[in-house]
Amino acid sequence: MTARSSTDANRVIPEATVARLPVYLRALTALADSGIRTCSSEDLASAAGVNSAKLRKDLSYLGSYGTRGVGYDVDYLRYQIAREIGVTQDWPVVIVGIGNLGHALANFSGFRSRGFRIVALLDADPELVGQTVAGVQVQPFDELEETVRNHDVAIGVIATPAVAAQDVADRMVAIGITSILNFAPAVLAVPEGVDVRKVDLSIELQILAYHEQRKANGAEPGPAAAATADGGAA
Amino acid sequence: MTARSSTDANRVIPEATVARLPVYLRALTALADSGIRTCSSEDLASAAGVNSAKLRKDLSYLGSYGTRGVGYDVDYLRYQIAREIGVTQDWPVVIVGIGNLGHALANFSGFRSRGFRIVALLDADPELVGQTVAGVQVQPFDELEETVRNHDVAIGVIATPAVAAQDVADRMVAIGITSILNFAPAVLAVPEGVDVRKVDLSIELQILAYHEQRKANGAEPGPAAAATADGGAA
DNA sequence: AGGAGTTTGTGAACGTGAGAACAAAACCGG
DNA sequence: CCGGTTTTGTTCTCACGTTCACAAACTCCT
Known part of the structure; x- marks a missing residue:
């Protein structure tokens, strides 16, 4: 066949x-x-x-x-x-790093409505642990392994500062997470078979600045390339 | 020459x-x-x-x-x-929509360090107006035109709900903003010459979910395409 | 000074993606 | 039942992006 x-x-x-x-x-x-x-x-x-x-x-x-x-x-x-x-399925997700961005992610309704269920928020900062964000209690980062195992989590979100990102990624990979969405401004090294996607706020602005500068310099009015959205670069 | x-x-x-x-x-x-x-x-x-x-x-x-x-x-x-x-220059930026994500953006240090200066935070919600976020007072959305003119702003950030995004974009374009970074989950229509870049949190997760599903289905262990970051987005 | 060892910059081959154009397949009206 | 109209699915071509491979250019050591 x-x-x-x-x-x-x-x-x-x-x-x-x-x-x-x-x-x-x-x-x-x-x-x-x-x-x-x-x-x-x-x-x-x-x-x-x-x-x-x-x-x-x-x-x-x-x-x-x-x-x-x-x-x-x-x-x-x-x-x-x-x-x-695959959004007809239920995807349990953990978020590590509950700073400003982590808060925003936890509260983002677009996840829930597309099959992504936030099963845990984790942070290394004892100040944050125990607080409730978006209806979920923040756990200490050390409970990562237990949580991932209990909920069979395959997707992890990193919203920590850059310095912590690689450590978090290593722990995630070690426990079996195979897809990572990284908001930290750092390049992550992961083994084959693990997917990483990066969202970098400042890079997007810098790309805009480049085009803006060219417009201002009157480079060439012609190819003003409107609406260059995307991961333009596939 | x-x-x-x-x-x-x-x-x-x-x-x-x-x-x-x-x-x-x-x-x-x-x-x-x-x-x-x-x-x-x-x-x-x-x-x-x-x-x-x-x-x-x-x-x-x-x-x-x-x-x-x-x-x-x-x-x-x-x-x-x-x-x-162009990051050796100073780029004044306005952020419209000071919800969870707008808060995170306003506090994000990566902007300041790369020449982006947040000159105004704007929101249509009277509850938010007057509050101080990241050292900047939130202004009513109607002050957009005045602010953009006063600070010679070329770059605008949209962090509103999807329904408001097109209206905000229209106002921005009308007042002369030529680069827009859009976090709202909506497709923006803008005239030629205006650059729009989109950052969509849930789309990134969905792309991960697709690959995750294929891994789970044991599609083909071979081309496991690790580290498919980008853009892509460019 | 000259040869061995490095590392850049680039020409050429290759693969992927975008867009135009069109044949195949459906509906509609008589 | 049949020709005309609409819209999809696909083929073909071109442009863009990636990777290889190597000559050019530099340093260092003898």
Whole structure:
């Protein structure tokens, strides 16, 4: 059986496409909320801020969920994308580092609504331990291992200062966490098989500053490259 | 005079390279802090988490700042990159939306140290107006125009809920802001010439979830694609 | 001074992603 | 039932980004 069904787990979806799927998911949810049942690739593309050819190509990696001459069923497509990404499941998550950013993350509603459940907040600072943030009590960092084991956590979020980040990552990896979202401004070294994604607030601003400087220098009015969002760099 | 000097403002630096320059800048700062005066492309590459060929090619777009057989002078290279990005200048920034995330951003030290100066915090909620966050008093959102004009602000940060984001962006664009960093989970429509970069917390987690799901499904142990950071976002 | 050893900068090959264009497949009206 | 219209899914081409590999350029040692 070498035929390739739409549920074949070995299909490869390009990384650039994977990064856009959550955007489509959100756009579909917005459409559904305004009562729209069906949409064309053009409609969805403009809601997601991409061009329609790219959207159709992206969706074609998942399968053939549209109807020619008609478009896509909003709810059906939404479910298919959600299933593909994995947000139909429940993902227990731990957050380490409950400073200002950790607070914001703990309170961020966008996690809960997409299947991410914060099972623990951890911090090394005894001052913070015991406080309740977003309905969860902050635990000492040393309880990481126990918590991860008890809740079968696969995803960890690091919101510590840069100096602590590598240590936290090492502990996470040692206990079996295989996906890390890193907000600390530091480069993490992790073994093969562990995924790390980095979100760096100051880097984004610096990229804007670069373009801003070029505009100010009157470099070339031509290629003003609007809306360069993304992990532009895949 | 069509010769192209190293200070030629019209050189084009690939977007992917621009996104990495701030990473190199941070790595160089770390090296300088540990007292290292000179480093090879190999050293710097490993500190920045990229491979050395890519690093050299990236730096070659800026000019020829290394010495063959020796390496790069840390301080000199650091200055050149900082100048190229524009972080040797002072960039006044306004933040709109002082919720949990806005608080975190206002307190984030990484902005100040890279030339970004928060000149105003704005929020539409009367409850928040007047409070002092990170040493700055929160102003009513309606003072946006006046503030931007007074401080000659070119960069705005949006940390509002999704529903308000487009309105805020419109007001920012109307008053002359040409670079926007958007934390709201919404697609912003802006005119040509305005740069928007998006940081979306839940999208990053969803990308991790996708890979995590594939690992769990035992899709293929082979291409486990470690450390898929980026951007990407660029 | 000259050769051995390093390390940069870059040309060339390769892989991935984006966009245009079009054939295939559905619906609709007569 | 059939031609016209719409919209998807896919193919093809081009541009961009990454990596390899190596000549050029520098230092150091004898």
